[in-house]
Amino acid sequence: MNNMVLKGDIAFTPTKDIMEIHKNSYIIIEEGKVVDICNQLDNSYKGYLLKDFTGKIIIPGFVDLHLHAPQYPNMGLGLDKELIPWLDTYTFPEEGKYDDLDYARKVFSKLIKDLWRFGTTRSVVFSSIHKESTKLLMNMFIASGLGAYVGKVNMDRNTAEELMENTKKSIEDTEEILKECCESDLVKPIVTPRFAPTCSEEMLSKLGELAIKYDVPVQSHLSENTSEVIWVKELFPNSKNYASVYDEFNLLGKTKTIMAHCVYNTDEEIDLMGRNKVYAAHCPYSNYNLSSGIMPVRKYLDKGVPVGLASDISGGNSLSIMDIIGGTIQASKMKWLESNKELQPLTFNEGFFLGTKGGGSFFGEVGSFEKGYDFDALIIDDSSLIGLNELSIEERLQKIIYTGDDRNIIERYVKGIKIEEPFTS
Ligand code: GUN
Ligand code: FE
Known part of the structure; x- marks a missing residue:
């Protein structure tokens, strides 16, 4: 006992x-x-x-609802660009290295050690497109004793050549992980379309089917940056808005879902997230670094959307949820000014809640x-x-x-x- x-x-x-x-x-x-x-x-x-x-x-x-394990070597580097050029210039070249399991092991052991050090007991993690390094990351979390959801990234368009997946193979690799890696009570798989611009409709549709078939959660990015939002409108002209792209493919709350950033969602999109109980992962440091904007957290809380905090390594420059709680409260004060004092700043209590139980509830009775x-x-x-x-x-x-x-x-x-x-x- x-x-x-x-x-x-x-x-x-x-x-x-x-x-x-x-x-x-x-x-x-x-x-x-x-x-x-x-x-x-x-x-x-x-x-x-x-x-x-x-x-x-x-x-x-502490709970980190969104970070990218293979971006850890880039933490603090190349933060002089906005989202899309930053992905192309820094992020994709680094993520391309993870077919090398020795390299992956080195990076992941440093990352997990640092999560431990900063007191992040549970995290929700993007891996890369690589199946084997994703399995390795899951096994390393299991060995550490820390809790995590880990997702193999899917992308079949608008990315670097070495990361461009064949849709069928990407779905097969994902399904293999969902079948094989489900024994651990603390470390589980999560379906991970990178974001709408790098996924074809076929990819999104098949991923939605897999999430439902295996009853596993979903994570992606949503409304982080204004150019991204415009791009999604061009790529999905028939969808009502960005959030509804995911919704149309069963990737917005059919199973437990986290959407990172949520800086530019309309009220209608926030209401949809609230109805579908979709989590927003707030990444204040990343949003500052990539000049993305400030998420109106107060609006999400008022509308009953579950919110947790996230480092978004390596858009973010700190793995410490302690720091991010402080940064979240500070960001909410700037949002208060930006909104003509309409959106009340977060209290210390609210910041602490978001860094513990806010994100922890994604894991069950945690936080x-x-x-x-x-x-x-x-x-x-x-x-x-x-x-x-x-x-x-x-x-x-x-x-x-x-x-x-x-x-x-x-x-x-x-x-x-x-x-x-x-x-x-
Ligand atoms: N949107 C799509 N991919 C990424 C990523 O790796 N980081 C961030 N911050 N946003 C993204
Ligand atoms: Fe991210």
């Missing part, structure tokens, strides 16, 4: 408007799930392994410490950050998010299992 008790200052956000704080309390874990939080340890838990983190803060693990939730957690030692004044736990959490970094994370847990640093040898 994998039962234990952790003692410390416990904080989590069951909703975007509520921070639940349990000072100097015990969190009880049975079979990897939270069963209770109490300030006195009941006799019935006395036999459980007790881990004493008195004075430390225990928070849910919070409510009863029944998976115990995905970080132990934070903030002694280096605390100044001269006495701070509340909520204030300490603000300091951690805005001024802390990976050095403040001393332990990480996924489903009640302590995760050690992966690939150390």
Whole structure:
């Protein structure tokens, strides 16, 4: 039986408007799930392994809803262009290298190690078009103990020659992964049309069929950049708008779906996402770097669209969801000004929620410490950050998010299992 008790200052956000704080309390874990939080340890838990983190803060693990594993070597490079020329100049040439499994292994081990380091306990990841390196990435996530959805990218037009897939072969490769790579409870496949401009109608249609046949989720990009939106109008003249292109091919919420960016969706498209319960992955750093724009997160929240946060490596320049929570709140303040103070800025609580339970809910009961939730957690030692004044736990959490970094994370847990640093040898 994998039962234990952790003692410390416990904080989590069951909703975007509520921070639940349990000072100097015990969190009880049975079979990897939270069963209770109490300030006195009941006799019935006395036999459980007790881990004493008195004075430390225990928070849910962070969730990254969108990043590109094969772009990791490019992080911080070539951010002087907008989306389409950036893809052609920097991204596609790097992604072309992943038929080399030795190279892939080197990159993926560094990436997964860094996800661990920054406390990202679950992530939703684009691989490249390559079947074997996608399987390798899945197996490496399994070996690490971190949770992930991993998708083989599909594209059969408007890309570099070495990445241009034959539609039939692309679908066969994808189906092979969906059939073979479904054993793990923590690492699962996800159908991944790169975005509408690089997929033919036949490709989109077949991918929609596969998602339904194997009941697997879908991820793609949507309305990131103005030139992209215009291009999609030209490529799909009969579709009402960009979001409805995916919807027409069963790729917008028929199964659980994430759309990255969502900067330029119309109200009609946002409503459609809300009705179909499609997640928006907000990537503020990427949107700044590629001069894309600022997603109106407040509008999505008001319309009931589920939202999570994402690094979008390598459009984004930081893997740290801590940083991205701060960046999300800052971006929302600029949006507030840009909207003539109509779209209210996000609160600290809302930012923290989006980086934990907001994205975590894509994985099930993840990202919070409510009863029944998976115990995905970080132990934070903030002694280096605390100044001269006495701070509340909520204030300490603000300091951690805005001024802390990976050095403040001393332990990480996924489903009640302590995760050690992966690939150390
Ligand atoms: N749209 C299509 N592909 C990509 C990508 O790799 N990164 C980003 N940011 N947007 C995309
Ligand atoms: Fe992306």
